[in-house]
Amino acid sequence: MPTQAKAQMIEDLTVKLGRATIAILVQTQGLSVKDMNDLRKKMRAANVEFQIAKNTLLRIASERNNMNELDTSIFNGQTAIAFGFDDEVAAAKAVIDYTGNSKIVVLKSGILGGRTLSSEQVEGIGKIRGGKKQTKAEVVGTIQGPLSNVYGLISAPMRELCYVLQGRADQLGGASAE
Known part of the structure; x- marks a missing residue:
């Protein structure tokens, strides 16, 4: 039975996944606090919401959004998720620009229309x-x-x-x- 805080987090992630046109999963393990704040600032400037989430909570939120075609194996390791609500291309570009310049942040995968995107597909969207x-x-x-x-x-x-x-x-x- 999830705690009240986890239930609220699942509900929040469910709403965000439902509203998002694209969700991009990245691994930020080893990123310093200063660099994490810089990353969040750049995502805000690109109108992308960025947050760290537990894989189990993300999986439950995706199930609640009926994302049945989603490959749940993308929810492994340390995960941060970037939600793009307006423009898929702009969100992908913002994430790709940061991951290209960072030696620590790694692009894992993405979710578009309830389907799993590989990191190469997310990069392709970012290059449009x-x-x-x-x-x-x-x-x-x-x-x-x-x-x-x-x-x-x-x-x-x-x-x-x-x-x-x-x-x-x-x-x-x-x-x-x-």
């Missing part, structure tokens, strides 16, 4: 240029360009017919006025 909004804009642009061309090709015959009919109407209208 421009972030989530720019990627969406590029996809829309890629789709919109050919669609507008097709629309122009389909509407051209009708438009040309309208021009011919208008020209003939102008001719006939001009002849009857004389």
Whole structure:
């Protein structure tokens, strides 16, 4: 039976995992207090919530969020978790930037959409240029360009017919006025 403090921690983690667009697990064992405060500061600046959590509590919170496809083997060793609530790419970039510069902090894995991400997949998300909004804009642009061309090709015959009919109407209208 969990204590009241653990039950509250499980509830807090359950809510955060449910709200998060991405959760990135890192190992910070051996990090000094000064470096840990620096890490938290950088995560806050990137709008990423960072906390240390017990693996058992994280596993229970993931089960409560019905993350059935999640590989629970990621919950081993000392674990800190970075929750990204807005932009998956920005959160991954913040964590990747810090782990790339640190010799102690190690990227373990991630959770996206209730599925386990490997450390390589998290790094891949972090390397997407421009972030989530720019990627969406590029996809829309890629789709919109050919669609507008097709629309122009389909509407051209009708438009040309309208021009011919208008020209003939102008001719006939001009002849009857004389």
